Amino acid sequence: MSEHPAPLVHLVDDDASVRAALEDLMASVGLSARVFASVAEFLAEPLPDAPGCLVLDVRMPGQSGMEFQRQMHALGIHLPVIFITGHGDIAMGVAAMKQGAIEFLTKPFRDQELLDAVWNGIELDRKRRAEAAALADLRSRWDSLNPGEQSVARGVVQGLLNKQIAAELDLSEITIKVRRSHVMRKMQAKSLAELVRMMEALPSAV
Amino acid sequence: MQTHASIQARPPLSRRARTLWLAGLALVMAAIFSVDTTTHYEVAAAVFYTLVVLIAARVLRGRALLWLAVWCIGLSVFSFALTPHGDLHAGLINLAISITAIIMVAWLVIKMEAARDAAHAAQAQLLRLARVKRLDGLTTAIAHEVNQPLAAIVTSGHACQRWLGQDPPKLAKAELALNRILADAARASQIVTRVRSLSRGEPVQAVAFDFNAAVMEVLALSTDELERHGIELALELAGNLPRAFADPVQIGQVIGNLLLNAIEAMADKPDKAHVLRVGSILKEDTMILTVADSGAGIPAEIQAHLFDAFWTTKADGIGVGLSISRTMIEANGGQIWAESAPNGGAVFSISVPVEPRP
Numbered sequence: 001m002s003e004h005p006a007p008l009v010h011l012v013d014d015d016a017s018v019r020a021a022l023e024d025l026m027a028s029v030g031l032s033a034r035v036f037a038s039v040a041e042f043l044a045e046p047l048p049d050a051p052g053c054l055v056l057d058v059r060m061p062g063q064s065g066m067e068f069q070r071q072m073h074a075l076g077i078h079l080p081v082i083f084i085t086g087h088g089d090i091a092m093g094v095a096a097m098k099q100g101a102i103e104f105l106t107k108p109f110r111d112q113e114l115l116d117a118v119w120n121g122i123e124l125d126r127k128r129r130a131e132a133a134a135l136a137d138l139r140s141r142w143d144s145l146n147p148g149e150q151s152v153a154r155g156v157v158q159g160l161l162n163k164q165i166a167a168e169l170d171l172s173e174i175t176i177k178v179r180r181s182h183v184m185r186k187m188q189a190k191s192l193a194e195l196v197r198m199m200e201a202l203p204s205a206v
Numbered sequence: 207m208q209t210h211a212s213i214q215a216r217p218p219l220s221r222r223a224r225t226l227w228l229a230g231l232a233l234v235m236a237a238i239f240s241v242d243t244t245t246h247y248e249v250a251a252a253v254f255y256t257l258v259v260l261i262a263a264r265v266l267r268g269r270a271l272l273w274l275a276v277w278c279i280g281l282s283v284f285s286f287a288l289t290p291h292g293d294l295h296a297g298l299i300n301l302a303i304s305i306t307a308i309i310m311v312a313w314l315v316i317k318m319e320a321a322r323d324a325a326h327a328a329q330a331q332l333l334r335l336a337r338v339k340r341l342d343g344l345t346t347a348i349a350h351e352v353n354q355p356l357a358a359i360v361t362s363g364h365a366c367q368r369w370l371g372q373d374p375p376k377l378a379k380a381e382l383a384l385n386r387i388l389a390d391a392a393r394a395s396q397i398v399t400r401v402r403s404l405s406r407g408e409p410v411q412a413v414a415f416d417f418n419a420a421v422m423e424v425l426a427l428s429t430d431e432l433e434r435h436g437i438e439l440a441l442e443l444a445g446n447l448p449r450a451f452a453d454p455v456q457i458g459q460v461i462g463n464l465l466l467n468a469i470e471a472m473a474d475k476p477d478k479a480h481v482l483r484v485g486s487i488l489k490e491d492t493m494i495l496t497v498a499d500s501g502a503g504i505p506a507e508i509q510a511h512l513f514d515a516f517w518t519t520k521a522d523g524i525g526v527g528l529s530i531s532r533t534m535i536e537a538n539g540g541q542i543w544a545e546s547a548p549n550g551g552a553v554f555s556i557s558v559p560v561e562p563r564p
Contacts (some may be wrong), residue, residue, distance in 0.1 A: 001435065021357075024361075024383055087350055111361065
């Protein structure tokens with residue numbers, strides 16, 4: 001994963017003219033976009049590893065935008081969704097926002113409205129990706145500990161003294177000290193407080 | 207005009223036919239009365255008054271029918287009083303049975319008519335609803351179709367602005383956006399053309415047909431409505447007309463629409479005796495049908511919008527009837543126009559070409 005991949009807007013609309021216009025609008029503000037005529041087309045290609053957002057038409061042949069949004073998380077797609085529709089009513093807009101869409105725009109819309117929503121979506125996705133990356137990093141550090149080191153780490157964050165951990169694990173205090181220093185190094189924790197925070201972020205570890 | 211096709215349509219009854227019917231009934235009543243009076247008490251001829259009530263239901267309604275029943279009962283009692291001989295006791299019982307039968311028949315007939323009216327109204331409303339629903343779906347589809355290129359045009363326009371606003375302006379990109387705008391505008395205009403041809407409906411299939419017969423056919427379908435609102439029909443159809451040359455189905459639809467409009471205009475003023483005048487004349491090489499109502503007429507400020515689409519004065523109207531009528535008539539080589547009648551009311555006329563001579 002590169003450090004700062006360029007954001008990418010994914011546009012799904014069954015109308016070729018609308019697709020072309022939206023892609024050009026994104027280009028005019030320096031945003032790269034991928035366009036698709038249907039949800040199936042979008043799913044057929046692997047999702048690039050970049051922050052982005054999904055602009056979805058509500059009414060499309062095949063799977064509708066609203067239907068797809070309900071299934072996205074199960075498919076492991078966490079992109080923020082912006083709906084665009086030619087025939088939006090209030091009820092539909094409310095339903096979309098309840099499902100977690102970040103914006104619901106009725107065609108034709110003002111370019112700034114869409115661009116604001118897109119930038120907002122990209123920012124949200126960037127944050128989500130950063131959090132996910134940090135968590136994955138933490139998990140790989142935790143997984144690099146051997147089972148003995150992991151049990152010592154659990155004892156440490158419970159506030160136990162080396163002596164108490166040694167008694168519990170039926171080991172010498174020296175061994176505990178050695179393992180404890182391994183834990184701090186492998187987890188890249190500079191202090192006991194930092195280790196506690198890391199462990200809290202890893203619910204399965206404790 | 208399919209509105210009433212599914213409801214059993216009775217042939218139209220002119221005022222004359224109605225008078226004849228009533229005179230016939232009076233004769234039957236007189237016959238029953240004389241038989242009842244001249245025979246013994248126990249001869250219950252009065253029970254045949256039920257037939258009179260049943261038959262009268264064809265021309266009389268509601269209160270009038272009730273009055274007829276009261277008259278029949280009165281006549282029964284009167285002829286009983288006049289009868290000089292026979293078994294008085296049996297006669298009394300027969301009289302009571304006759305009166306009960308008359309009351310029951312009258313009551314049943316009135317109930318039946320009311321039920322029929324209710325069914326009629328419900329069906330008419332259902333059909334109107336279906337019509338509006340169909341139109342609703344159609345407008346949604348059209349709106350969506352036109353909205354897509356419109357959305358693309360707006361978005362491309364914004365993109366074009368942004369390309370031009372850059373320093374230096376990206377002219378090549380802006381030109382591409384402009385080309386897209388033009389293409390989308392052409393597409394929108396194509397959609398509009400398609401919709402217009404859609405509202406023109408089926409292509410005209412002109413054949414020669416009997417114009418007056420076509421008028422009568424549509425009139426037969428409106429009979430129920432005319433009767434329900436107590437509207438008298440005055441027919442002034444010219445004899446010896448040559449055959450018309452147009453699409454009889456479309457002409458029928460236009461005539462039906464004009465009749466419905468006329469009936470609605472008159473039904474809006476129920477406290478007045480109404481006449482629907484339908485006339486045909488030959489004028490050079492066109493046939494002219496006039497439909498004149500005695501409703502509120504056409505105010506001057508409305509005259510200009512009469513044939514505009516989506517323009518209506520009716521509370522539940524959608525304002526396409528006359529607009530479609532005009533499109534249809536013009537497609538058939540005719541014309542449609544409206545005037546105010548001197549005595550109030552509106553006169554709508556259509557012209558239809560006659561069959562060209564070989």
